[in-house]
Amino acid sequence: MTAVVGRAVVGTPTSRLDGREKVSGEARYAADWPFENPLYGVLVQSSIPSGRIDSFDLAAAESAPGVARIFTHLNAPRLVPMDSPPLGQTFLPLQSDRIDYEGQHVALVIAETLEQAQHAARLVRVVYERGPARIDFRAHLTDEIEVQGFFPADTSTGDVSAGLGGADVKIDVTYRTADRHHVPIEPSATLADWRDGKLTLYDAAQWVHGVRIAVAHVLGIPLDDVRVISKFVGGGFGCKGFVWPHQILAAMASRELGRPVKLVLSRAHTFTAHGYQTASEQRVVLGATRDGRFVAIRHHSWTPTAISDDYLETCATPARASYASGAIETRNRAVRVNRGVPTPMRAPHEGVGAVAFECALDELAYALGVDPLEMRLRNYAERDPTTGTPFSQKNLRECYRIGAERFGWARRSPVPGTMRDGDTLIGYGMAGAVMFTVRMPSTARITLHPGGDVVIETATQDIGGGQYTILPMIAADALGVPVERVRIVLGDTALPDAGGTFGSSSTMSAGSAVFTAAQELKRLLGGRRSVSQPLTAEGKFQPEHSDALSMFTFGAVFAEVHVDRDLPTPRVARITGVYSAGRIINPKTARSQIIGGMTWGIGQALLEASELDLGLGRYLSKNLAGYVVPACADVRELDVTFIEEVDEHASLLGAKGIGELGAVGVAAAIGNAIYHATGTRVRDFPIRPERLL
Amino acid sequence: MQTKHVRQIQIDVNGEPRSLSVEPRLLLVHLLRDQLGLTGTHVGCDTSSCGACTVLLDGRSVKSCTMLAVQADGRAVTTIEGIGNSKSLHPMQEAFWAEHGLQCGYCTTGMIVSAVDIIQRNPDPTDEQIREGLGGNVCRCTGYHNIVRAVKAAARAVRSGARRKSVAEVEPLTPPLEAPPVTGEGIIPHREPVGAGGE
Numbered sequence: 001m002t003a004v005v006g007r008a009v010v011g012t013p014t015s016r017l018d019g020r021e022k023v024s025g026e027a028r029y030a031a032d033w034p035f036e037n038p039l040y041g042v043l044v045q046s047s048i049p050s051g052r053i054d055s056f057d058l059a060a061a062e063s064a065p066g067v068a069r070i071f072t073h074l075n076a077p078r079l080v081p082m083d084s085p086p087l088g089q090t091f092l093p094l095q096s097d098r099i100d101y102e103g104q105h106v107a108l109v110i111a112e113t114l115e116q117a118q119h120a121a122r123l124v125r126v127v128y129e130r131g132p133a134r135i136d137f138r139a140h141l142t143d144e145i146e147v148q149g150f151f152p153a154d155t156s157t158g159d160v161s162a163g164l165g166g167a168d169v170k171i172d173v174t175y176r177t178a179d180r181h182h183v184p185i186e187p188s189a190t191l192a193d194w195r196d197g198k199l200t201l202y203d204a205a206q207w208v209h210g211v212r213i214a215v216a217h218v219l220g221i222p223l224d225d226v227r228v229i230s231k232f233v234g235g236g237f238g239c240k241g242f243v244w245p246h247q248i249l250a251a252m253a254s255r256e257l258g259r260p261v262k263l264v265l266s267r268a269h270t271f272t273a274h275g276y277q278t279a280s281e282q283r284v285v286l287g288a289t290r291d292g293r294f295v296a297i298r299h300h301s302w303t304p305t306a307i308s309d310d311y312l313e314t315c316a317t318p319a320r321a322s323y324a325s326g327a328i329e330t331r332n333r334a335v336r337v338n339r340g341v342p343t344p345m346r347a348p349h350e351g352v353g354a355v356a357f358e359c360a361l362d363e364l365a366y367a368l369g370v371d372p373l374e375m376r377l378r379n380y381a382e383r384d385p386t387t388g389t390p391f392s393q394k395n396l397r398e399c400y401r402i403g404a405e406r407f408g409w410a411r412r413s414p415v416p417g418t419m420r421d422g423d424t425l426i427g428y429g430m431a432g433a434v435m436f437t438v439r440m441p442s443t444a445r446i447t448l449h450p451g452g453d454v455v456i457e458t459a460t461q462d463i464g465g466g467q468y469t470i471l472p473m474i475a476a477d478a479l480g481v482p483v484e485r486v487r488i489v490l491g492d493t494a495l496p497d498a499g500g501t502f503g504s505s506s507t508m509s510a511g512s513a514v515f516t517a518a519q520e521l522k523r524l525l526g527g528r529r530s531v532s533q534p535l536t537a538e539g540k541f542q543p544e545h546s547d548a549l550s551m552f553t554f555g556a557v558f559a560e561v562h563v564d565r566d567l568p569t570p571r572v573a574r575i576t577g578v579y580s581a582g583r584i585i586n587p588k589t590a591r592s593q594i595i596g597g598m599t600w601g602i603g604q605a606l607l608e609a610s611e612l613d614l615g616l617g618r619y620l621s622k623n624l625a626g627y628v629v630p631a632c633a634d635v636r637e638l639d640v641t642f643i644e645e646v647d648e649h650a651s652l653l654g655a656k657g658i659g660e661l662g663a664v665g666v667a668a669a670i671g672n673a674i675y676h677a678t679g680t681r682v683r684d685f686p687i688r689p690e691r692l693l
Numbered sequence: 694m695q696t697k698h699v700r701q702i703q704i705d706v707n708g709e710p711r712s713l714s715v716e717p718r719l720l721l722v723h724l725l726r727d728q729l730g731l732t733g734t735h736v737g738c739d740t741s742s743c744g745a746c747t748v749l750l751d752g753r754s755v756k757s758c759t760m761l762a763v764q765a766d767g768r769a770v771t772t773i774e775g776i777g778n779s780k781s782l783h784p785m786q787e788a789f790w791a792e793h794g795l796q797c798g799y800c801t802t803g804m805i806v807s808a809v810d811i812i813q814r815n816p817d818p819t820d821e822q823i824r825e826g827l828g829g830n831v832c833r834c835t836g837y838h839n840i841v842r843a844v845k846a847a848a849r850a851v852r853s854g855a856r857r858k859s860v861a862e863v864e865p866l867t868p869p870l871e872a873p874p875v876t877g878e879g880i881i882p883h884r885e886p887v888g889a890g891g892e
Binding site for chain 2: 015016018019020021022023024025026027028029031032034113114115119183184185186187232233234235237264266267268463464465466588589592593595596597598599623624625629630631632633635638
């Protein structure tokens, strides 16, 4: 059942339906909800990475003006253990004296004003007993462990050792990526209102139903007594996807004190209040024939995880689906360290893995003297090389062709360091992009009102991706009404569940549920065009997993980099990306998603690193001055093209997910362009100027 | 709350003179958000790196997260609510909407305030001047492209005489629903922004 044809608002660039609220400042983010007589919370975080709390001296803090309560493990209620997900971290807050990481919450100060809570938090004295700490995962790769991730840790097809043995050309390289943080501009915030035995959370959440399930469970209260509202979210990129200790603590404090509690995290506290994207150590071994055909691919990855929580960043994944090879082996391991638990961040897994894998492929192309684009074409995978199954859809060949043409790849001189403009070295680089497809069971409700207005209700979230706009577009086309008559209510657990807004899944999942509800409404209407009483229909999307098809999105990314010969600060002059990603519902929001993703790639390639003190286990700069993300002047020409396609297998709309895809392959293309400009191969990302000196 | 340390300050907020009691340690952004309910000014970083909290102080952009409320005593503060509101948008707000200079919207209000300052000082900025001028405002979603386009479009509109309409001049928003749903919060009325076209 494929749909959305006809009036075609879908496919037409459409301005954000929530634009007016956002440009006027009237959009209400979690911290903006007005409360009568609220209390304010400020966290106190551990200054040591490992050990235990010996004692607190709270005398000064507790007698500071305005303090209502200071929660520590000594007086906080016991919480009910739970799995991850929905929890981001199963190590629950304020339950024991144990310290597993620097920045772990050890106290929550609640006071009448924010300033009073901040002041009292500074007066909290903690006496620690330090334990042995392991911070640097790279120093402990031999202590690797196998942990359960979202994707299999290992895959193996064919005989890689034999393949490598018989290869004409072989490369064996190790790449490193850095710890990174999501840093959405809105820090996480939870406003908890416990009233008459019921709890309402106004939260910055990518998954309101997940927050509800987790908070109800750990606090031991009925699910029906918890409501989570998240109308506008100031970006998330993964850090608001699962449920973190501060959300639980805000709810707990409100229940204990019987008053609303506002817990708005400081930027500094966000660095350990939720997960981060792990640094990685990735070894890529490639073997090929002299004419540039793969005979073996091996990709191994190591990343850190926490002491008491499991998370696996499966970096060694792009090889599974990218290129044809008779032998492919991928392996992902973790190393426990005294740090918080990592979490998915745009773009996880393939996004981190592509840095190593697509750069290693570039190295092989140079070693063979084959054009990097030609190398990819010679190894084009017509079927999933790991499973042997066909792809639900893949037009990557077209992406390569169009991308090369738009970018002017043919102008590239094959020899590194030979393209110049005065003192500026010019480099062209490219990379492939592949990203998993995840879909969530979703439900939605649509009501036609007597005046002709249509209202969609679904508990998806709009964290900036554009659900406020594209879901009404989908309903408008399905019902044959102008989009101006369609409104949407979302971000509220009182509405039908539509899963989390992560994993590039919302358009396919919530979108298909909305489409189904619209179809049902149309059926109920039976040809009528109006109603005298509101008429409601419900829709459901249950993704069917099939082993018969392999489902990914694809792209080809080309980058031009300029590097001054004397002061080697790489600048990205332009990026061209062409994508095979299903039907594009709204070209206006979709293009923005992709160029935003490309900008993440610029950050990954050149800027972003959460520098860690390897003795103290502490991030050196828990702020946006030290954690540098691309600013306006870092971003130049960005060129985006979508292949026109419809993937009927991915969703009822023919659409796929694009939230992560734009951030994949960009850093590799930039790294490859830097090599082409300078002749220096940097295998340690981000590529800061000092690496080129 | 203790009253011992409270100061009395006079601030013009969005054209309205206000006499306010504040603690000396109170940041301007918290005065605006918590005491005056002007929550369109957001806090992003606490360290004046991101610009989400940008407001105009006597017409020039400042970061209200690293300024004390008492420092604004005797001065005029303009927040996003004073630039325009949903019923009557400033041309810069229209342009950010029409050119899609926003995604999640969180940095947007500070970005708009900074951009208003830029075109007040330079009515016809180049792309380069806009990119440098917005160096203190971080957006994590959009990749900035459409933001630059929005500022250019707004500058063009203002040069050709566009201004913020008074509330009396604008037609009402989409009429209210005859039967609002139970969960009525967050309903988004829609009207295409002025100048909205293709991408």
